[in-house]
Structure formats: structure tokens, C-alpha cells
Amino acid sequence: MNKLIDVSVVVIGRNEARRLSRCLESVQKSVWNDLRWELIYVDSHSTDESPQIAQQCGARVLRLGDVPPSAAAARNLGWRAARGELILFLDGDTQLAQRFIVQAIPSLTSPE
Secondary structure, X not given: OOOOEEEEEEEEEOOOHHHHHHHHHHHHOOOOOOOOXXXXXXEOOOOOOHHHHHHHOOOEEEEOOOOOXXXXXXXXXHHHHOXXXXXXXXXXXXXXXXXXXXXXXXXXXXXX
């Protein structure tokens, strides 16, 4: 079965408002060629505007439920919601190098 999305980018964070827009914008400005991708932000009980910023940047926003905040719980929620063949995890304070995806995909899809 072919999925409609090639790459799901799952960004996790908690109270990342000051840095989150740079992270999400770096994903949007990356070179994707003809790859189909989606952007998911998983919020771990932020008390700032992180979820709103992610939504404004075009991310599908998920929130951890009643579980204690943790990177593992956030990543698990994100990959379970992802529709992509491949999943790229980022933290909300990181920035994606513009050509990372197009350079990494050949290695990830090679039978070797």
C-alpha cells in the first residue's frame, strides 16, 4: 500500500515559543523536490504560545494527554499520528538544514 505522504516531520516541544517558529520555518523552507510531506507538532503541556505558533506555521498540532511530559511520549504520539513512509523527528529548538531531506532520502531508500 502506498501512502500519500513520503515524509512526516514530527517536531516535539514544551514552551518553545521563542525558538519554535525558526524550527518550523526551516522545515517549510527545506528542499523537498517532489516529495510529499506533512508537519506535525506535539506539545508537552506548554504554558506559552507554542501550540498557537505551530498552528500558524501550518503544523498539525497534537497535545499530550494526561501523561507526564517527556520526549519519548511526545515522539510516540507523533509517529502514531504520522502518515508518512519515513518519519523525521526534530526538537522544537532545532533547525533543519535546507538540503538535508534530499541528501538523506537516497540513503534511506537504497536497498544497499
